[in-house]
Amino acid sequence: MIRRLLKTEMRRGTPPLTALLTATAMIWMLVVHPDDWVAKWGGLSAYLRVSLLILCPLLVAAGAWQAGRERRAQLEELLSTSPRPTWQPLLAASAAVTLGGLAGLVPPLAVAAMLVGLRSSYPGTGWWWTMLVGFIALVTASALGVLIGRLAPLRVVAPIAGLVVYLGLAVPIYLHESPWTRLSPVIGYAWAEDVWPVRFHAWQAGWLMTIAALLFLLAARHWWAAAVPAVLAAALLVVPARAGANFGEPGADPGATALACIDRVCVAQVNAFLLDDVAKVLGPGLDRLAEVPGGPVRAVDELARERDDDRTDVLWFSLLDQAKLTGGVAREDWLVSNLGSPFTTVDCWPDAGITADIPPSSPTDISAGIPAGVQDTVFAAEQWARGEPPAEVAALSENEQRKWVGAVLAATRACDQAALARLDLP
Template identity: 55%
Template sequence: MTGGSGDRAAGARMARRILWTEIRRGTPPLVALFTAMAMTWMLAAHPESWAGQWTGLSTYLRVSLLILIPLQVAGGAWQIGRDRRARIEDLLSTMPRPAWQPLVAAWAAVTLAGLAGLVPPLVIAMILVGLRASHVGDGWWWPLLVGLIALPSAAALGVLLGRFVALRLVAPVAGVIVYLGLAVPVYLHETRWTGLSPVIGYAGPADVWPVGYHAWQAGWLVALGAVLLSLAARLWWTAVVPGALAAALVVAAPAGSGVGTDAAALALVCTDRTPQVCVTRVHAFLLEDIAGPVEAQLARVAGVPGAPVRAVDVLAREQDERRDDVWWISITTQAGVTGGPAHPEWLPDVRELIYDTGCPSPADPTAAQTLTTASEHLAEELTPEHEQWVGRVLAAARACDQDELRRLARS
């Protein structure tokens, strides 16, 4: 028994030594560096997608997989391809150790490098989110977990390609092909097959998925990674069980993601002054940042008959909901890392009221010009006469009355 324990300890030390050797070689450090740079760039490019939002950060990692997965595939292919070109496999076949062990060590090294590059910018982003977030959705971490599971599977695909494709440029070519393969489903209508990709093209601030859907995706990615790694190591029989599981999960693929809405995220949080500004709870951290400019615009149209008396986050709007007393405002682009509107030039503009009526744009050029003129008046201080005229234009626009708009053009 002591001898067996000693053999296992020696085997563990050997495995650690091999893994450490693989990590120190050229490819894993580069994978870690490029992954850290890519994730940092993605976070810096679109802070409005995740700043102050736990669910937003989790789903944005899934968006970022469009870049991160090709990097993992290229890293795995390059690591193994270099060994194949150097004929290290022939050398290792003469040594008393399993032939698959160095390959699995190379896969583990690339996987750990990808995770090591991803974690620092992700942790920093989580700290920044924690400082501002006003809502923590149930199960917000599920998309993040599935995204992390996707990286080992991507590295396994790279190892498989590097093992069997005798092409010096297999790494960059594989990375580009995988990028295109992941990008195409993003632009397709959702089907039962698009869920096989871990990449999310877009997710709204209040979007949530059933736990069962996340569990199915996680199981599919784990089984797929096990199959790819087994095939790369030429462990044909080992691939049977995960292959059968992967096939079963593909057959059982849900008809759609079942994406729903987090009702708690859409609860309104409002200012206690007039005119009132309300945002959804998921955007509550933005309330004081945008309230001042929005209140100023509401005050400017206070004398216009029929003008809204309060502003409400459009996320809380029911489909096709129309309320003359409400100005529906979109602030999804205003989330910033350090506070204050991220894009002041994109703040809601009260001139939108003239066009947000649910009616088609007037085909008559005179009626269309009436709307343009009324919009221009809303951009300036209104006289009592202009207030009354803009009020009549607003009423005609809401009624889709082009004849009245033409008459108002002459008034």
């Protein structure tokens, strides 16, 4: 009986349109931010949870439309005269919407998984639980839609319900420090190295399945039966209430942040698929900086950086937003700009130490002559580090260039702005 109902719902209901909209939404999400998931299993699973911000409202709207058809067609009384239990058509409607959503979601997700498998440098751990909870959230979303459609069958209710759910899922993203935001299946902030405890996934899966059962029983008007998942849901709420602010916070996977290196350039293992491209861009500039007195001798991915690690012999760089679908790094100029970071990341600008007898910094055209001011001196050293030295610096011998840049670097690290003012271009 259920199978026949489900086949009917799949053919004449909203599932085909749901599948189309879900596939379109997922493809759009994957194409817009490939850097979040390309070659990263953990990134792909977390990005599915990010995408629930769009997918769940779609399934809520579809479920509301699907469940409200009989009442809009004034068939509810006619259907109630049949010997079929009232929960069966509701279950068929909810299952049809869920299957339609999965039919649209799985193909683009499978293609993305294939692309990840071809280029991934780290298999990851526990990401499948993150993805499984995402699928369970879609079941809950369709159950919510069926309840809304059952209570309010008007056509305008479906899009309004989708919009309200979207806003309801979006707001907790900005309140992520509260443990109560873990009630939402949407992950607003996640990185490829993040991993959540299995017990948290189990709690969240249990919470979503309990809510789905409660919503379905309410839609079927089995009030006494709905008391069971209601009590269970209340019991599950005790967990975040007692756990505090750290409930559901991810930790870093040590395997993901382990280093993979080529010569002087190192990246986190999860980003090792970009290592050749990064070494090609940073290698020559790093060799040049390593010959400067006190200059960095290694370049290391920020992802592998421990808190309060301020080693001056390391050039830190970020690979955020650098992965591309077609391979390689998206912005080589961003990587090159990191070569000048030893001169610009010191937290002393502006500083009251510049007195009246030191010329204030002012933007100048280096090609027009010797620039005046501290910032121009630092900028000239930064240009040298990026392989674009000003003409005045390029005119010096290589040994003199390194000596001058080393002096600027030492003064910058010491926040000695008086010394920087005296280190005008040679």
